[in-house]
Amino acid sequence: MNRDFTLTEEQEQIRELARDFAERELRPRAVEWDEKQAFHSEVMPMLAELGFLGMLLPEEYDGLDLGMLTYLAALEQISWGDASVAITLSVHNSLPTQMILKYGSEEQRRKWLPAMARGELLGAFALSEAGAGSDAASLKARAERDGDGWVVNGEKMWVTNGSAANVLLVMVRTDAPGERRGAHGIGAFIVPTDTPGYEVGKKEDKTGLRSSETVSVAFNDMRLGPEALLGEPDKGLIYALSSLEGGRMGVGAQAVGIAQAALEHAVAYAGEREQFGQPIKDFEGLAFKLADMATRVEASRGLLHKAARAWDGGQAGMKLSSMAKLFCSETAVWVTSQAINIFGGYGFMRDYPVEKLFRDAKVTEIYEGTSEIQRLVIARSLYEERAAKG
Numbered sequence: 001m002n003r004d005f006t007l008t009e010e011q012e013q014i015r016e017l018a019r020d021f022a023e024r025e026l027r028p029r030a031v032e033w034d035e036k037q038a039f040h041s042e043v044m045p046m047l048a049e050l051g052f053l054g055m056l057l058p059e060e061y062d063g064l065d066l067g068m069l070t071y072l073a074a075l076e077q078i079s080w081g082d083a084s085v086a087i088t089l090s091v092h093n094s095l096p097t098q099m100i101l102k103y104g105s106e107e108q109r110r111k112w113l114p115a116m117a118r119g120e121l122l123g124a125f126a127l128s129e130a131g132a133g134s135d136a137a138s139l140k141a142r143a144e145r146d147g148d149g150w151v152v153n154g155e156k157m158w159v160t161n162g163s164a165a166n167v168l169l170v171m172v173r174t175d176a177p178g179e180r181r182g183a184h185g186i187g188a189f190i191v192p193t194d195t196p197g198y199e200v201g202k203k204e205d206k207t208g209l210r211s212s213e214t215v216s217v218a219f220n221d222m223r224l225g226p227e228a229l230l231g232e233p234d235k236g237l238i239y240a241l242s243s244l245e246g247g248r249m250g251v252g253a254q255a256v257g258i259a260q261a262a263l264e265h266a267v268a269y270a271g272e273r274e275q276f277g278q279p280i281k282d283f284e285g286l287a288f289k290l291a292d293m294a295t296r297v298e299a300s301r302g303l304l305h306k307a308a309r310a311w312d313g314g315q316a317g318m319k320l321s322s323m324a325k326l327f328c329s330e331t332a333v334w335v336t337s338q339a340i341n342i343f344g345g346y347g348f349m350r351d352y353p354v355e356k357l358f359r360d361a362k363v364t365e366i367y368e369g370t371s372e373i374q375r376l377v378i379a380r381s382l383y384e385e386r387a388a389k390g
């Protein structure tokens with residue numbers, strides 16, 4: 001692995017630690033996990049031991065407090081090893097833990113965050129429903145007041161870490177049936193998965209990321225005490241969407257890791273494969289393709305790291321995070337597709353590594369907001385900036 005001179009010594013060491021782990025523990029297992037759709041449970045204690053489940057959490061909650069840039073540099077390497085493991089870490093580190101950190105009471109933080117940072121509890125995030133994806137404000141699952149607590153009913157779709165998770169951040173309606181208030185009528189609740197009335201449903205059979213569990217969950221008269229509510233009862237969607245700012249950077253790092261892996265495989269193969277009596281790397285048409293792939297991967301990483309530095313400097317903003325997610329994910333899909341072309345017919349076969357990378361890349365354009373939604377967020381920021389100038 002080349003030294004990244006834009007990182008500090010300490011950041012580079014953590015990046016190398018993640019790369020070593022990916023090379024030793026993830027790469028040798030990834031194909032079998034993919035074939036069997038097996039959750040990568042055996043590596044979770046090792047990742048916990050390294051502190052990778054608390055990278056963004058402050059030390060007072062047993063986290064490593066490494067900052068966004070260091071976290072993303074490590075996450076890219078984990079994704080280089082296996083993108084399914086990367087999304088498990090990304091969801092846990094960016095969504096439920098960050099929501100509790102930012103919007104939870106001190107009691108909630110003390111109760112949940114140290115165990116989550118140590119990896120004793122795995123987190124998940126349940127916003128999407130069968131009829132509410134991009135239009136999350138139209139979700140239908142609901143929480144009704146019951147004394148000083150709540151009774152929750154409804155169903156969530158596509159919950160990453162679903163059946164492996166111990167605690168979910170769940171967004172449900174808290175507005176009254178006759179007075180729906182759209183985005184302002186939704187609360188966020190901390191739900192332990194052993195709560196009576198909580199049920200894990202169908203596990204999805206996915207194109208890619210097959211060792212990441214994606215399940216539906218149902219809430220059947222699930223009773224929650226007042227301590228389960230995060231912040232204000234009508235601000236849950238706002239909390240969830242704001243946590244996606246970090247989440248989208250995590251997906252960006254996942255995408256860069258996939259693209260980097262595809263690039264490396266393509267360069268190696270182009271040096272080995274001969275046609276017309278010479279290595280295919282010596283055909284200019286193919287060399288140009290490799291050059292374009294490498295340039296786009298580097299540009300993606302640069303944009304992602306800019307977004308991370310802005311976050312670490314307290315200048316976080318949805319525009320940069322959406323740009324990074326958009327560019328990194330579209331790069332990953334393009335680069336992995338080009339890698340298949342470079343492998344020719346072998347690229348289309350399961351015996352070679354690039355078809356899995358292509359399958360894993362595709363979803364980075366979809367979850368935590370599709371590419372179309374990222375473009376809307378970016379365009380809206382441009383209009384707001386223009387309006388602010390007067």
Ligand SMILES: Cc1cc2nc3c(=O)[nH]c(=O)nc-3n(C[C@H](O)[C@H](O)[C@H](O)COP(=O)(O)OP(=O)(O)OC[C@H]3O[C@@H](n4cnc5c(N)ncnc54)[C@H](O)[C@@H]3O)c2cc1C
Pocket residue numbers: 091125126127128131132133134135157158159160161206209214363366367368369370371372373376
């Ligand atoms: C593997 C996987 C894991 C996931 N994990 C989670 C999770 O852990 N938690 C969770 O809550 N959700 C999760 N999701 C759900 C994911 O976030 C949604 O799939 C995503 O937000 C898109 O919603 P949708 O699938 O309903 O598509 P839709 O919203 O129905 O979109 C369909 C198409 O219409 C386009 N579109 C929609 N609105 C607009 C618009 N205004 N302008 C232009 N185009 C538009 C979209 O871009 C897309 O091309 C996961 C999904 C997958 C596939």
